[in-house]
Every structure is written in structure tokens, then in C-alpha cells.
Amino acid sequence: MEDAELAALAHAGDREAFGELVQRYAGQARRVARAVLANEADADDAAQDGFLSALRNMGRYDPRRPFGPWLMRIVANAATDRRRRQKVRAADQISSQTPSAGPLPDREAFRRQFRAALTAALASLPERRRIAVVLFDVEGYSHQDIADVLNVPVGTVRSDVFHARRALRSKLAEWEDLKEEIV
Amino acid sequence: MRGSPFDHRPDRELGKALRTALSGQDEAAFVKRVMARVSELQEGGSIGLLWWEVLGAWARPGLAAAALGLVVGAMIWAASLRSGDQPATALGDPLQSVGDTGMPAAFLATTQPPNLDNVLAIGFEPGR
Structure with missing residues (x-):
């Protein structure tokens, strides 16, 4: 069943239809929220807020347009709102240690280290660039769809993706020799 | 595929790395949690x-x-x-005659409290 049909059923009170939408977009929503909020639990809370807000506002969804960007806009806003409301926490300092430091750890520990470094590199980017690069390179959204999500011109999205990629690529380059092992 | 920042197509390698880094654990548990919250709100009548x-x-x-x-x-x-x-408020009609109230007009027109001695003098005045 198409997203638009499920959305219409969910709007009419069909819980199963809404459940199907949640299943389809859970991964995507969590990743987008995670791009905004470094803490995984906070990101899940924000993704949940986004889904509930989408359900409340389902009547405003235009079925002629794709559902994903509409939902991701709500999720991104929920994550941004949550980040603004948050008091400053003593954030866990994510190590950006490179593989050359110390003895070679086992593969799983090494993978964790790489993820932490990449997450830290992502977190160092401005929020809009983070969302743009995740939607473009991870979720496969078009520049136009991302422009709709972020409410900015398409040219701005292209620029954001470019700058984000360049920053993340330089981080990935540190791990170049070992990427087959870890990615 | 090695991506370039200029490439207008998704960078698969970077995308895969980011997907791995950002994906949360146990998606089924997350879906269950969201749906449980939906039920709570619907039962409470506040999916608002x-x-x-x-x-x-x-x-x-x-x-x-x-x-x-x-x-x-x-x-x-x-x-x-x-x-x-x-004065912001009139305490009485200054044109009202003394005979109407039994009190001197000055007491009705002023914003100041009356002098206690004058009040007692009126009260104890013989013939009133």
C-alpha cells in the first residue's frame, strides 16, 4: 500500500496503518534525529515526538506529495526543538582517536571507535549541513526534497551537502587503509 | 565508489559509513514504543x-x-x-446642605479623613 493511502487511513484512526508508516520510516527518522542530537536516547525521544506530531497533523499532509520529506521535516523540527530545550549536559566526549594511536584493538572495538569518530565529525558540522548530508547520502533524498524538508533554496542544499561531504571525507581519510575492515 | 564533494549523486561509501554510525539498536522495540505511546494518548483522548x-x-x-x-x-x-x-474620586456632593446629612459640608468634599476632635465636638454639641 502506498504511503499516501496509509496516511489517509491513519488520519481516519486506523492504528495499523499508522504502525505501518512508523515501521517504514523508523530507521530514517531515528537517523535524522540522531544527526541533530548526539545522544541516542534523546534522538529516539525526538523521533517519537515527530511521529506523534505527524499523527496529530496528518490532516495537513498533501497526498499528492511524497510522505517521507513531509515526515522528515516534522522529525527534524522535533529534534531541533528538543535540542533547544535541553539544558547543557555534560556531554560524553567522543574520542576522535585515529587508528595509529596505541595497539590495534579487536575488530569490533575498532569499528566502534570509527563510528564514534565519524559521529563526532558529523556533530562538528552546522545542524542544517548534518541533516542535508544524511538525507542525501544516507537516505537518498533529492536536493529538491531536502530543500522542502529544510525550507531553504535548492542551491543552499547543494552547498550544504558539498561542505558536509568535504568535512566528513577528510575524517574518513584518516581511516582509509582500514575502511574495508570497519565500514 | 569513491565519492567527491562535487558529485550530484549520493556518495555510497560515505552514506554507508554514516548509516552504520547513526542507526540505532533494535528498531522493532522503537516501533513498539511509539505505538504504545499512541495507544496511551488515544485512550487518554489527548492525541492532541x-x-x-x-x-x-x-x-x-x-x-x-x-x-x-x-x-x-x-x-x-x-x-x-x-x-x-x-481628587480621583468624590467622597460626597459638596453642594449637599449640612442639614441633609447632619455633617459639615467640608467633611463631604475633602479627600482627607476628618479630624477626630471636630467629629467629637459635633457629636457632643448641645442641642444636636
Whole structure:
């Protein structure tokens, strides 16, 4: 069943239809929220807020347009709102240690280290660039769809993706020799 | 595929790395949790509003009302400054005759409390 049909059923009170939408977009929503909020639990809370807000506002969804960007806009806003409301926490300092430091750890520990470094590199980017690069390179959204999500011109999205990629690529380059092992 | 920042197509390698880094654990548990929350809200009849959304909805009219109140308050204050030497309220009709009330007209027209000695003198005055 198409997203638009499920959305219409969910709007009419069909819980199963809404459940199907949640299943389809859970991964995507969590990743987008995670791009905004470094803490995984906070990101899940924000993704949940986004889904509930989408359900409340389902009547405003235009079925002629794709559902994903509409939902991701709500999720991104929920994550941004949550980040603004948050008091400053003593954030866990994510190590950006490179593989050359110390003895070679086992593969799983090494993978964790790489993820932490990449997450830290992502977190160092401005929020809009983070969302743009995740939607473009991870979720496969078009520049136009991302422009709709972020409410900015398409040219701005292209620029954001470019700058984000360049920053993340330089981080990935540190791990170049070992990427087959870890990615 | 090695991506370039200039490439208009998704960078698969970077995308895969980011997907791995950002994906949460146990997606099924997350879906279950969201649906449980939906049930709670539907049963409570409030698939509507979270407390901050209620506050948010009231914020704009609340600010407008506060601004209006401030303007009205400022106007009243300014008006009272302009007529500062006149009594704000009349305690009585200064034209009312003494005989109507049994009290001197000065007591009815003034904004000051009466002098206790004068009141007692009137009360104890022989023939009243």
C-alpha cells in the first residue's frame, strides 16, 4: 500500500496503518534525529515526538506529495526543538582517536571507535549541513526534497551537502587503509 | 565508489559509513514504543497536545494580551499624572446642605479623613 493511502487511513484512526508508516520510516527518522542530537536516547525521544506530531497533523499532509520529506521535516523540527530545550549536559566526549594511536584493538572495538569518530565529525558540522548530508547520502533524498524538508533554496542544499561531504571525507581519510575492515 | 564533494549523486561509501554510525539498536522495540505511546494518548483522548504545545499555542495570544494590558495601564497612569492635583474620586456632593446629612459640608468634599476632635465636638454639641 502506498504511503499516501496509509496516511489517509491513519488520519481516519486506523492504528495499523499508522504502525505501518512508523515501521517504514523508523530507521530514517531515528537517523535524522540522531544527526541533530548526539545522544541516542534523546534522538529516539525526538523521533517519537515527530511521529506523534505527524499523527496529530496528518490532516495537513498533501497526498499528492511524497510522505517521507513531509515526515522528515516534522522529525527534524522535533529534534531541533528538543535540542533547544535541553539544558547543557555534560556531554560524553567522543574520542576522535585515529587508528595509529596505541595497539590495534579487536575488530569490533575498532569499528566502534570509527563510528564514534565519524559521529563526532558529523556533530562538528552546522545542524542544517548534518541533516542535508544524511538525507542525501544516507537516505537518498533529492536536493529538491531536502530543500522542502529544510525550507531553504535548492542551491543552499547543494552547498550544504558539498561542505558536509568535504568535512566528513577528510575524517574518513584518516581511516582509509582500514575502511574495508570497519565500514 | 569513491565519492567527491562535487558529485550530484549520493556518495555510497560515505552514506554507508554514516548509516552504520547513526542507526540505532533494535528498531522493532522503537516501533513498539511509539505505538504504545499512541495507544496511551488515544485512550487518554489527548492525541492532541503535549504541554509545551499547549503553552506554545497560548504564547502568541498571551503576549498580545499582555502588551494590550501594558498599553492600557500606561494610558491610565498617564491620565492620572495629568490630573494629579484633582481628587480621583468624590467622597460626597459638596453642594449637599449640612442639614441633609447632619455633617459639615467640608467633611463631604475633602479627600482627607476628618479630624477626630471636630467629629467629637459635633457629636457632643448641645442641642444636636
